[in-house]
Amino acid sequence: MEPRDPHPVTGQEFASPVPPGTGWPGDPADATTRVARTPAGVRRLAAGSRELDVLQARISVCRACPRLVAWREDVARTGRRASFADQPYWGRPGPSFGDPEAPTLLVGLAPAANGTNRTGRMFTGDASGDFLWAALHRTGFAAIPTSTAAGDGQRLTGMRIVAAVRCAPPDNAPTPQEKATCSAWLRRDLELAEPFLHSILCLGAIGWDGALAAARTAGWQVPSTRPKFTHAGQVVVTSPAGRPVRLVGCYHVSPHNTFTGRLTPQMLDDVLLSLRPGGA
Secondary structure (H helix, E strand, C coil), X not given: CCCCEECCCCCXXXXXXXXCCCCCCCCCCCCCCCCCCCHHHHHHHHHCCCCHHHHXXXXXXXXXXXXXXXXXXXXXXXXXXXXXXXXXXXXXXXXXXXXXXXXEEEEECCCCCCCHHHHCCCCCCCHHHHHXXXXXXXXXXXXXXXXXXXXXXXXXXXEEEEECXXXXXXXXXXXXXXXXXXXXXXXXXXXXXXXXXXXXXXXXXXXXXXXXXXHHXXXXXXXXXXXXXXXXXXXXXXXXXXXXXXXXXXXXXXXXXXXXXXXCHHHHHHHHHHXXXXXX
16 A cells, blocks of 8 residues: 655645545545646647636646656655655645635746645745745734645735646756747636736746747737846837736746845745735
């Protein structure tokens, strides 16, 4: 029998990776969710997702990138960090988290091997997430200042978190092909968010470039010369429905940036507060 470990909040035991539909808090998928196994399958299932919950379910079971599937599942089974060795690992792509009708979409890079890949929630359970969630709470987006595990009571108001790549990559470095394959999920997330959207916060250059590429392929009006990523830099893109949306850059909340002071709590707070209506 496959080993099982107790969830840190609910105590329910799970195999690692977690099979869909087995009771993990917030799992959007079940055993009947359709699985993309190729880049063409990603494009087809993303385009055919008419509702946000269907899209997130399909994202959470995607198997289109063999290298990423092998890595995320190897970490979940045998590569766990020692401090989490007694916990089950999600070991699947990270679905979005937050307000389904959010006026702000936050676009990150990719899940961390012992963060989202363990907890199943974006920016949860690692140092990057600790820095981000504290700021989201200070600026009124998050219900509590920490995000440690699915089912811990955290919720977002006015924001939903997505990523340019949904699986934890080796060395935190997805390949160009992996980013291209995953871009169809981000494009559909953007399309479903559009009726409510007024801003997109991009963490780092990869989040910035991913959001611009998704907007362009979705038929949005995007500057013909690609705008350069800068911290607190902004550009306006326009949806096919004529809705202007601010694209805002922010240094990534990685330990490299936060421990060195390149990104301070005040800098992040200032960017987050600018996303509020009338804040720009």
